[in-house]
Amino acid sequence: MANAKAKVDAVIVGMGWTGAILAKELTDAGLHVVVLERGADRDTQPDFAYPKVVDELEGSVHRRYLQSLAQETVTVRHNLTSTAVPYRQMGSFKPGTGVGGAGSHWSGCHFRALPEDFKLRSNVEQRYGASFIPSDMSIQDFPVSYEDLEPHFDHFEYVCGTSGKAGVISGVKQAGGNPFEGSRSREFPLGPNPNYLGAEMFYKGAREMGWDPYPIPASNASAPYVNPYSCQMGPCNACGFCSDYGCLNYSKASPNISILPVLRQRKNFELRTHAQVLKVNLDSDGKKATGVTYLDAQGREVEQQADLVLLCAFSLYNVHLMLLSGIGKPYDPQTGEGTIGRNYSYQNLNRVVLFFGKEVQANQFIGIGGAGTTMDNLNGNQLDNAKAGFVGGGIIWARQPGAGPVRGINVPPGTPNWGTAWKQAASDAFRHSFYFEVQGACMSYKQHYLSLDPTYKDGFGRPLLRMNFDWHDNEIKASQYLVGKALEMSKVLNPTAMAGDAKKSGEHYNITKYQSTHTCGGAIMGSDPKTSALNRYLQSWDVHNVFAIGANAFPQNNGYNPTGMVGALAYWSAKAIREQYLKNPGPLVQA
C-alpha cells in the first residue's frame, strides 16, 4: 500500500520547460503545486559550474546530463511486422532528466512556427488538392492558430532573452529579419548574436541564390538580460558547450535560470526530485484523475492526490504515462481507431560539410548553440511542393554550436578511417571546415505511432514504450531536395571539398546515429476526439483534469526546432486552466 500524501491543487510530472511554466503560472494563480521530477535537482552552481562542466568526455560521451537508459527507455521498430528492440545507447535522440530536463542541455534555437504550419492539411489540400497528400499520411491542422499563440510566443521569448531580428512586426516587414514569418507584436528582447565565419559565408551564398537569410533566433543571450520574472542572464561567451551541457554562464535560457529562481522562493511550490511517476491514478469510472503514484528517492511507493494532473515530462514519456494509466484509447494502426500514440513524428535532419584551405579560419571550437544564420525560402508557402515533389518544407542553416576533438571531427570525403592520412585530414579540417544543416519537416503517417511494447519492461516492471517509425518516401525526397539546394548554395563558396548526407531511397531510420531530439506527437491536439488525444487546450478529451503539455501535442512536425512552440503551447494551456478550468472544472471543449 502506497504512502499517501496530503492532496494538493496540482501535481506536475517533470521539471523541464513545460513543468516550470505551468508551475509558475499556477502558483501565480495561488494554487499549491507539487512537481515530481525523476532526476536530480540541478542548478548552475554547482552542477554546471565552470570549468568542470566543459568536459567533452563527461558531457558528450558519458552523457552525464542526459537520461540514463538503464531504468527507462523505448523500443524501436521500422514496421508493423518486426519485433522492436530497446534503445540501449543514446543515439538518435537525447531525452534529458533532472531539473531543467532537456531544457537545460538544449542548444537554444528558438523559433516560432509559421502561420501556415498551423493549418498544414487544409493548406496543402487548398494549394495542391487532397490527392497530393499520400494516402498513409495522417497530417492534421492544429486546433489553434498562429494568432492564438502569438502573445505566448512573445512572452516565452521574453522569458528566454531570445536574441534575434524580427522580420515582420505588426504586419510591417523589417530589414534583416525573416520576411516570411508570422507577424510579431514587437522586436526580440535582444539583438542577434555575432556571426561566426560560416554564418557570414552563408549570408553570401544564400544571397547569391536569391534567398533571404536572417539570424537564427537563439535563446543564448547576446547581452546581459533581465527577464520579466527578474531572472538574470549573462551574455554568451561562445564557449561552445550548449547541446549536451548545462550553461556555465547563465547565458542559455533554461528552466533552471529563467523560471526556477522565482519558484524556489514560493511557499506554494514544492519540488520533489528522484520522484519517478509510475502512473496517473483514475477514479472508478476512469473519467477523472485522482493523482499519481510515484517512487520516491528511497524507492518507496507514494501516492500524491491532486485536483489537476499535468503531464510535463519529455514528449515520449507523456505518451507512455497516458498509455500506462489508461487515459484515452490506445491507437490501433490496423483500424485507425484510438488516439493515444497516434501521429508520432520526428525531424528530418541532414548535414552538408564544407572543407576549405588554410586561409579560411573556421575556428569550430567557438560556438553559440542556437545562433547562426538560416533562411525560409524553401519552407512553408515559399516552397512549391508540387514542383519539389513532397509535402512539408524545411530550413537550411549555418549553425556552429561548438565542436571539439572528443565530439568528433569531420574529414573530407575519401579520407581513410584511421592512420596517418586520417590524422592529417582531421588536423587540417578541424580549423578549416564547417557545416550547414538542412532541417526538414517530418509528416505523420498511419503506421508511425507509439504503443506499449509487448516484450520489454522497464526497471519498474512497466512495459516500455514502443516507437514505430521509419523514413517515408516523402521525407527521403525532402532530404534529397533540400540537401541538393544546400550543396548548390555551397558551391558558390568554393570549398575545396564538400559532402552532403541526403537520405538515400529506401534508407531506414538509424537509431544509433544522433539526428535530432525533436520527437513529436503521440498525444496530439486536435478538434476531433476521434483523431486526437487532446483538445485545443492540451486537455485530455477523456480525463478532463489531465493536461499533457509538450511536443507530444504536435500533429506533425514542421521545419523548425520545437522549443518555441512547446513554450507557447504551455503558456496557452496555462491561460486556459487559469481563466477557464479553475472556475469551472470540466471539459473545456465539448466533444
Next chain:
Amino acid sequence: MKKFLLSLITLAVLVFVALLAFALWPTSTPALNANTDADQAALIEKGRYLADAGDCTACHTAPGGKPFAGGLPIASPIGTLYSSNITPDKASGIGSYSLDDFDRAVRHGISANGSSLYPAMPYPAYARTSDDDMRALYAYFMHGVAPVYAENRANDVPWPLSMRWPLAIWRKVFAPAPQAVGFDAGRYQDPQVARGAYLVQGLGHCGTCHTPRALTLQEKALDESGAEYLSGGPVIDGWLAVNLRGNPADGLGGWSVDDIVATLRSARSPSHAVLGGPMSDVVTHSTQHLNDADLQAVAVYLKSLPPSARQVSSFKADPTTAKALAAGQEGSRGAELYVDNCSACHRTNGQGYERVFPKIAGNSSVLSEDPVSLIRLVLAGSKLPATASAPSELGMPGFAWRMSDEEVAQLLTFIRSSWGNQAPAVKPEQVAQMRATLPKESPAVSRTDIAKP
C-alpha cells in the same frame, strides 16, 4: 612589608567590592507609557517593519526553525551563545514581558531577571531606537508573532566567564543609556540624512560588524562623531566586514546612492556588489524589506561619511593591463591564471558585465586592504542570495581544487595590481590560512546532494 601587603589586599578587596557594587547597583530605566489609543493593527504592522529593519530574525530564528523561537548558536570569544526565544509564548518566550521589560532588554541590555545580556544582542545600537518605535516593536512581538514553546538553551560558556555580573560593568561603561543618546534628528541638517542615521546607527546596527572594536570589545564609535565609525570591522565567517565610509578605493567612495540602494534591495548592484555570506543574510532577512525612502536615506547617510584616515589601496583606471591581455601578453603566472580561470566571465578588461559578472577594475571588495574575502571567494566560490526583486542565485565556482596557495596568491596579487588597481600583494600563507578553515571536500556535486537527508 607585611603592612604594605595588607594594604594592597585591602585595596584589592575594596576595588572588588566597589566593582561588584557598581555591577550590582540596579540600573533604573524610565518607564514607557503604552500608547493605548493607537490603531493596534497599524502598530503591529509598523512593528513588523521595524523588526525587519532590526534584523531580529538573523539571530532569533534558527535555520529551519520557527520564526523567533531562538536557539541559533552564536560563536563568541568566550564560548557559544544561543539566541533566546522571543516569541510571545508565556512559558518559554517573552509572553509575560511588560512593555518596560521588553524595553529594558532591547535598549538597555537587561533581561527580565535583572542580569545583563551579552552584547551579541546589539543593545548599544538599539539604544537609539525611539520610544514610539519601541511600542510598535512590542506590539508586533506580542501580537504579530506566533507563540512557540521552545525552552532557551543554556550558553556553553565556562565558569568563571559565565558569571553575568562583570557583564554589567561592561554594559554600564560602554553601552549608552537611551536617555543619553536618544536620537536627535536636529543634529543633522538634512532630514533624509537624519532618517538614514537613525536606521544605520539604531535598528540597522551596521556598526556591530562594520565598526572596528577596541580591546575591551566595544565598538570604537557608535555614530559619525568617531572617525573610525563604520570604517571596517572584523572577519566574520571568512568574510571581511568592509569599510562603509567614503574611501574611494576600498570604501563606498566610488559607489553611487543607487548602487547602495540596489545592493541593500537585491543583494547586487550593476557593477560593484560581491556580498559575502553574512551580508547576504542581512539583505535577505532585513534590508530587502525596507521601503525605498528608507533605503535611500541609509545610502545618503552612508555617503555623508568622509573617508577614514587609513588609505592603503587606490584605483586609477589604466588601460595597460587590458591592452596587454588582449594582445596575448600575459607577463606573469598571475596573469596566466587570470586568463585561464577568470576572464571568460570578468573579461580581460576587468570590466565584467553589468549585473552579472562584477567588474574587477576598481571594485572595492577587490581593493580591501585585507584580502581575506577575495581569498575565500576564489577558493570556495560563493552565490548571491535570491531576493524578491532579484531571484537569480548567481554564483562563482570555487577553485580550491585546482589552484595551489601559491597560485591563488599570484592570481590575487595580479588582479590587485592591474587595470589601475593598487592594493597590497597577497601571500601564500594568507591563502593557506583560509584554506585550512574550509571544508576539505570541494562543494557538493549537485543541488540534490546538498538537500539529501
